[in-house]
Amino acid sequence: MKRQRAWIGGSILALAIAVLGSDSAVDTAQSFTIPTACANPALCASLCGGFVEQGRTEGDFVRLASYQLGAPQPMDLPAATLSTPAPVDPKNVYAGAGAGMFSPAVAGQLSRVYSPNLITGKVDVIDPDTFKVIDSLDAIPSPQHIVPSWDLQTLWVSGDLSYRGGHADVAPIDPKTGKVGKPIDVPDSYNLYFTPDGRSAIMVAEAMRRLEFRDPHTMALQGYIATPRCPGINHADFAPDGSYAIFTCEFGDALAKIDLVHHTLAGMLALTPGGMPQDIRVSPDGSVFFVADLLKDGLVLVAGDSFREIGFIKTGVGAHGLYPSRDGTKLYVSNRGTHNIAGVRNGQGSVSVVDMTSPRVLATWTIPGGGSPDMGNISADGKWLWLSGRYDGVIYAFDTDDGSVKTIPVGGMPHGLTVWPQPGRYSLGHTGVMR
Template sequence: MRVKETIFFLGGILLITLVLVDVFKIKRPLSFTRSEAAGVKETATPADGVKSPATIPAINIYANANTGMFSDATKGALPRVYVPNSGDGTVSVIDPSTYKVVDTFKTGTLPQHVVPSYDLKTLWVLNNESNTVTPINPATAKPGKAIHVTDPYNLYFTPDGQFAIVVCEAHRQLEFHDPHTMKLVEIMPVKCKGLNHMDFTQDNRYGVVTCEFSGQLMKFDVVKHKVIGYLSLGTRKTSMPQDIRLSPDGLTFYVADMLRDGVVLIDAGNFREIGFIPTGIGTHAVYPSRDGKYFYVSNRGCHHLNCPPHGPGNITVIDPKTQTIATTWPIPGGGSPDMGNVNGNGTELWLSGRYDSEVYVFNTANGALTHRIKVGDGPHGLTVWPQPGQFSLGHTGNMR
């Protein structure tokens, strides 16, 4: 009996020990390593109204767009940077190996963005006032024949690739088109003003669009093509939301607000404002690092259009895991950083200088501005190509 009792006693101790080990394993926070390609100094500016997140799910929605993860669809694409010059209706083509403009071609009036197609085989130039889109063949870096599309300010794609979504800013509507032929399929009118940029929830069911001229966000059903609701971020005089990007963990939308001078944090599930991170003057765009550990936020240096050159623009690097500012990159002599993207290996951030007729190249390891490349008038939504990822959700390369 004593032997059996001893066995039961020891077994009980072992069971309790295993349970305690499991409990502590569950409660131990996930560990994350710092990126070596972020040019980060250890500063911590927490988001207003946001508590430090608890255990963050070990996911990264940008995992398939990490360094070197190129799709077979991009094989044969010439390494180029395409810069739409809104002021003179051209696209400047830059060779990233020499940092020199190797070609310039006409497209249409007021080209706004250069957008990779969902299947990664075409780059679309959005000629806003010409009501056309111009296809570029990435294998030749040459434009094709323009196609009629109404008011193409921006362009996105449904996550299943079934539709191209044309953001018609002036017409206050989203248009659903065939993603290959650009034939119009359906029109979805909206009530907010100044439709601008877009991103999608992690489950791909809903899209959220910024409305810059009414200080709102609009949420819509991607499947039913119906507006779900609107969220006010302020008045037209206090809020001007621009770019929007979902956090790597899929929980929070980061909205660049040009009048509030920072990034508004939106609960992706409940569609409500949960915090704010002050960044700089004229906050404009948000781009993830290739490993998804940082957001590069461009601060354009002014609050309106037609600003003077050499403004107080800069780049804020945000850690989305902690929702804090990691560091800020200055632009020596001033500048107006706008739209762009990170190169394929994650070592450079390319951005247009909207009011300085130039393109900026930043070293992501230390934040240094390594190149200023002269281009045409009013450069806007440039794209670096090719980029890693299996498909594009639109804009200058929202890759997944």
């Protein structure tokens, strides 16, 4: 889940979801759905460049307010000079990102926690040794995630288009200096991943229901895959051999499987009704994908190759983010503490520790006084789990030995933070999906 929606009432939200779900109204060659923040005509007038409903049907509204992007173009990919690196251990895709296993590529980079804040528009910088905020960066107007590049040389700040009238940016941070470079204008940069072979960045254009393949350095468009039946396309993880990725459809209670060899939408999987899939993470052996579900309060288990739902694990209220331990045996699940998509302060937030081999819940860590743990990552030594407290204006650092927590006030709405540098040979994106 994403974006602040405290100002969206129930009826507006219902319209937003109805619009996002009306696939019959989507012309995949030209028109894509509007962001949920623009579901109200008055908001569209101010936030989306004067889009108005004019009393028409939802289908007409989608067409009227959609982004005219032209027909899909053939993929213009560079020659395959790289292949997906083989796993260090075929039985553990995380074996190359164990404690302290730094690539030479991160030598000289600053040890920092970078936390984007949607309300303040800043990127807060924390010293992980002192647990104190030491800087506040201007990057892009609506920062959502801090995303390590495939080659580990750049931290990209991705943003939310709905706060800029239909525009978004990505901005690079130099991890050696902590300085922000020149932003690059893109249509929608809500989330960002990288293909396992490093040839492309995958810009998750959630509001437009498409995956944009871009040059991983310049962000020049290489082509895109339309996903018209995946409203709220958002988080992803990848098969061990890099042949496919599975993306969650937050507003569609479904998953999209993307063929990364032929660059096509390979299929859709409708999950058991009543859910809202969030983050997704592959098991160490690559056979199962764990899908956090905000409304089901747990993890949906999906067999990746056969692409079918095979199980469920109850964790906590509002399951959202997923982070593997440094040895790849455990999965830390951030439970947001509420089903309210606008968020609540001091909710029933917690972290569940899941044994990925059983799989079963080993422990649950609560937050004194309540909270809203959201997104983040693990420290390089595996001793701390850093998470944004999205609706409480704080950053959490959980001790992975006993679950005790330190709280760092930052105000506003912190979201997709990352801890850097991370162990690993390369990054698949998001807040640090490392291999």
